[in-house]
């Protein structure tokens with residue numbers, strides 16, 4: 001058991017959807033939360049990152065800083081997704097080791113698994129087959145992050161762990177249609193179509209791919225649970241254990257938004273991996289389960305969108 005109470009805890013990536021959820025969740029842990037703004041340190045720059053860590057001396061680190069995006073952004077900017085993520089995680093993990101950080105949690109993504117991994121995907125499916133091409137660059141960087149944590153544990157005894165969240169959604173998400181993930185895109189499309197009285201919205205691809213969704217507040221809670229109760233090499237899946245088709249998700253979003261028009265398919269856009277449901281067994285046996293139902297979560301995010309973005 002690792003107690004966060006009284007500790008200096010750095011949330012790297014505190015402005016992002018996941019990092020900001022971890023900051024919110026840490027408010028009840030009795031710790032001092034440290035954050036680094038872009039002006040303080042460009043996390044892709046080793047000298048700046050190392051200097052910031054040496055100066056601020058965190059006891060624990062949540063590594064939630066990353067270049068992230070939906071299927072089109074991943075496919076369009078492979079160099080950015082590979083380079084930025086490799087640099088960020090290498091700089092922070094190495095810097096944390098050099099500064100004697102007690103515990104670090106690295107966050108990855110369910111896209112680390114092979115495109116055709118048996119479902120639900122257990123942790124041991126890693127590196128057993130070819131990756132999904134649309135996000136192979138991001139996946140390679142995230143696999144390297146897991147291996148960095150394992151390498152520093154093996155060589156130096158560092159207590160560095162990894163969690164792999166499924167597709168996340170929540171407040172603070174990116175609603176830009178070219179770079180976002182599917183959930184915020186559908187919320188925006190359905191809202192704008194409802195306001196404009198449009199007859200339909202366009203969903204990318206066939207609508208048949210299946211995806212698992214987890215509210216980011218559940219993810220943050222799981223991260224704190226793992227930080228406090230888990231210490232081992234490898235990684236742990238962080239998911240809801242349930243998936244839906246993109247068409248089913250679209251219907252749920254339309255229901256939440258109150259859009260009653262037609263759903264059309266833009267077949268010029270990629271489907272990506274056909275199914276990405278992770279096994280939730282390992283985390284469940286560690287005593288953690290999600291609390292936020294998908295329909296309730298979508299309704300809450302739509303309210304956030306109306307208050308902050310619409």
Ligand code: GFB
Nearest residue numbers: 070071074109111135181182185203204205209270271272
């Ligand atoms: O969320 P998404 O962009 O990422 O797309 P992935 C999920 C599915 O939703 C795909 C479909 O089958 C998309 O074709 N989709 C339908 C849409 N309409 C839309 C839309 O308007 N916008 C978007 N973005 N998708 C990402 C990876 O994969 O998942 C990342 O690229 C990361 O690396 C992330 O792992 C969690 O689930 O396909």
